[in-house]
Amino acid sequence: MSVLRTEGLQKHFGGISAVADCSIAVEPGEILGLIGPNGSGKTSLLNILSGFLAPDAGSVWLAEEVVTGMTPVQLARRGLLRMFQMTRVFTRITVVDNMLTAGLALGLSEREAERRTESLLDELALAQVRYLDAGQLSGGQKKLLEFGMCFIEPPRIALLDEPFAAVHPVMREAMAGFIRRRHALGQTFILVSHDMPIIVDLCPRAVCMNAGRVIASGATRTVLQSAAVIEAYLAASADV
Ligand SMILES: Nc1ncnc2c1ncn2[C@@H]1O[C@H](COP(=O)(O)OP(=O)(O)O)[C@@H](O)[C@H]1O
Ligand SMILES: [Mg+2]
Structure with a gap:
């Protein structure tokens, strides 16, 4: 059984569709990479999964239990833990x-x-x-x-939102080592990162979002090479 699973999650901010029809599943002991250009909905998805944001539609399961709409404290007590992009x-x-x-x-x-x-x-x-x-x-x-x-x-599952961003390379390696050791002990993660070498190194499987949607999922190298993913990153860099 999946540790965490979503079905049809949606979240709008005014006219922006931050998360659109998002269905993902995380298996026990896996490090799932979550990638996508800036603004593609990764943080919003983690906010929904960890109870900081209520979805407009869709469901979240933690193992066999529906946890949609639960508070961050209720979810933490059930073993779902979230690390923020901004350190707390x-x-x-x-x-x-x-x-x-x-x-x-x-x-x-x-x-x-x-x-x-x-x-x-x-x-x-x-x-x-x-x-x-x-x-x-x-x-x-x-x-x-x-x-x-x-x-x-x-925790049963740890959600990490860009833990390596703006961190010195020595510290980055220390963190990657920590994640690797916990993974070897069976710890389950979702890891959001822009650091593709680290994603390839740590995550056998990845999901790529763009404009709120899952546009590719599967073996990380295959996802990174898929035309839809390359196009999404190229379009995003053209916007800058
Ligand atoms: N609290 C909010 N209010 C309005 N718009 C938001 C809010 N949070 C995120 N968004 C918008 O939702 C989209 C997805 O953002 P986000 O989930 O932060 O993406 P990512 O983490 O992939 O960079 C973006 O267009 C962003 O501007
Ligand atoms: Mg983000």
Whole structure:
């Protein structure tokens, strides 16, 4: 059974069709790449999947349960977790306290939250900055902290919206490594990225959107080579 599935999702903003008749499915343990030119509806789709936006039509299933219209908190409790294009950490508390707060919010005991915090901060190379306020971290370190917060209780599915954007290449590799290790442990993801080499490397399968619609899906290399996808990217770059 798919971990996450949508059928006929639609979302309009005035005259703009941000998501149009979108049906996708994510299988257990897969990293599904979600690509498409700017404005093609990727973030809107993730907003709907994570409960930040109500669709005008269509349905979302999390495993066997219809979750359309549920709030982000209800979805997080069911194991659907979303990382934003803009990093969200608490800037005025320490790195450790950010992690503990996430752990406690996800229902861990204090002792377990502390144990996982230590191991994740080591893994993410954040142990040395653990007592700094998160606001003092670099952009890449904040993003790594956000990964730690999301994975302190591994979700059923993690939705990542451009985690590599504007991040130093060293940090980008650290994040890709983290995603690879979690994937090896069976973690399911949707990964939105403009970084095609990373998409090819991490995602065996990809879906490409354009103007709200799914225009191609399948093996990532095949999708990237499809005429519809090439045309969509060329048209988008001609607009700039
Ligand atoms: N809150 C909003 N209000 C009005 N239009 C929006 C809103 N969010 C997104 N859009 C529009 O919906 C379309 C899809 O945007 P988005 O989902 O952000 O695309 P992507 O993430 O692929 O760049 C764009 O035309 C965008 O301008
Ligand atoms: Mg976006």
